[in-house]
Amino acid sequence: MTKELSRRRYVAGTGAALTVGALAGCADDEDPEDPDDGGNGGDDGNGGDNGDDTGSDDNGGNGGDDVPGAIDDFLADAQLYDGTIEDHTGEDEVVVEVGGGNGLAFDPPAIRIDSGTTVRWEWTGEGGAHNVVSTEESSSDFDSGDTVDDDGEVFEYSFDDDGIQLYQCVPHIGSGMLGGIDVID
Numbered sequence: 001m002t003k004e005l006s007r008r009r010y011v012a013g014t015g016a017a018l019t020v021g022a023l024a025g026c027a028d029d030e031d032p033e034d035p036d037d038g039g040n041g042g043d044d045g046n047g048g049d050n051g052d053d054t055g056s057d058d059n060g061g062n063g064g065d066d067v068p069g070a071i072d073d074f075l076a077d078a079q080l081y082d083g084t085i086e087d088h089t090g091e092d093e094v095v096v097e098v099g100g101g102n103g104l105a106f107d108p109p110a111i112r113i114d115s116g117t118t119v120r121w122e123w124t125g126e127g128g129a130h131n132v133v134s135t136e137e138s139s140s141d142f143d144s145g146d147t148v149d150d151d152g153e154v155f156e157y158s159f160d161d162d163g164i165q166l167y168q169c170v171p172h173i174g175s176g177m178l179g180g181i182d183v184i185d
Contacts, residue, residue: 070137070164071110071180078178079105085182086111093118096179098153103127104172106179115185118158125151130169130177139163139183147171159183 067085075081080101086108088094096119100107103126113119121132121144129147132155134140140163144155147170159165165181 067110068164068180068182071166071182074135074137074166075109075178075180077176078109079176080107081109081176081178084110085180088112088117089114089184091117093120095120095122097122097124098130098132098155098169099124099126099128104169104175104177106132106167106169106177109178110180110182112182112184113159115160115162115183116158117183118156119181121155123148123150123153125149127172127177129171131171132167132179133170135166135168137164138166140165142167 067083071085072083088111091113094111094113094117096111097105097107098121099105103124106121111119123130129149131147132142132144134142139161140157140159142157142165159181162183162185165183167179167181169177
């Protein structure tokens with residue numbers, strides 16, 4: 001793993017450190033019996049989570065976005081990735097654009113689907129020649145073959161088993177052309 005921090009991780013870490021520092025100084029000044037000052041004895045609106053301070057379920061997600069940690073880490077520098085995952089559970093087929101955004105992105109970059117769903121990658125014809133290739137960390141092995149730059153080209157793959165799927169456009173890895181799929185059972 002590289003020691004280089006992504007811009008998003010740096011900002012998130014810095015924000016968290018500043019928040020903890022700011023809150024540490026005012027914790028003892030509150031009256032726990034006064035519900036109007038937000039003290040620990042009143043309803044401060046922080047209840048109701050699962051106690052792991054991530055705001056998500058147990059899959060290592062990113063805040064309330066529920067993005068599995070492996071996908072969030074892989075897509076940290078991906079084009080169009082904003083830290084969220086599009087939920088397409090309940091759908092038989094999901095379309096991902098190849099060459100979306102500025103021509104060097106999968107759009108959407110992160111999706112959640114049910115096992116048995118087919119993902120259909122459709123080329124936009126933008127950004128040059130692309131392919132779709134799973135990474136070694138992926139729980140499935142898929143490859144669209146040679147790079148293609150034709151608008152309307154299609155590659156389909158049905159994900160029959162649950163797990164994390166990470167994929168890339170090999171010629172544009174350095175440009176952040178990366179994608180992730182959370183397949184649930």
